[in-house]
Amino acid sequence: MNFKGALPTLILESLAQGPSHGYAIAQSIKSRSKGILDFKEGTLYPALHKLETSGRVESYEGSENNRPRRYYRITKSGRGVLAKDRAEWRAISQAVTVILGEA
């Protein structure tokens, strides 16, 4: 499975639940996938920066346990992209299920 290509969508999905910082996003993806989607966390931030540059997420300075943290939140454009990606993924997933079911 090309998980790398799906990472931005998973990040957007995680941020659609509410603003969060990098570590929490990584943990959210891992826990919601029950550990199946176990990616290298160093690749999360380049994906986050790319989403930020394209205007799909925005970042702001916050703090957690009195420590500064960079938080990210999804933008309106990001929600639009997420809805489109979700629809595309469902279509692909259904098509693959049909094919594999036939085999």
Added chain:
Amino acid sequence: MRPNMTALDTWLAKATRQLSADSAAQVRAEIAQHYESSREDALASGVAGDEADRAAIAALGDPKSANGQYREILLTRSEARLLRSSACEAKFFSATRLRKRLLFLIPAAAATCAAAAYGIATLTAPFVIPFTASASANATANLIARIAIVAAILTAVVFAVPLLPIYTPTRARIYRAAKWLTVIALSMILWDRAHFFEWSWLVLNCFSFVVWTEAKRMSLRRKIPAANWPKHLYL
């Protein structure tokens, strides 16, 4: 700094290779925050200190792979340098209204020079005897006229920029297309088949720098949100 931060420092040194100072600082801050959270979670789950450090570093993955991805999205040293030098040039060219106007004297002078050289070449053409000194002078006048007209048009295109309303990505694209079409058209004027290979090293040297700069600018346009582009990045 704790001694066990060394593994993180090594990871960060590899992951931030070739990144600009600002980009590297940003990466260091976010990865350090991530590492601390990861380490604390491991310690809270009962893992020993050293093992928690190793697990936090392992979770980050390959620093070289992260570096490749960071370099695709964050500014590198050479891009930051180009951005700074372009900003200085732009500041010089558009410092005052008078300077903006005075710069047009350069294309005007080049155009005058072209007209004069072309005039000399045209006037002396009927008297030219092949393979004589006058033929050589006539060819030189023609060449000077061509070079001067190319310089006039090129400098006019460049120096007109501060006076043009280029502040949207679409207008910037139109300007860049016009600029490159002009450069191609001007290259045709200068094209000299007879001496092409003789001068090809100079042409290749000049164009390789132009291509390198343009490639860096394209990369900068991709990395910086259009809303934050400095004026010179539109060009």
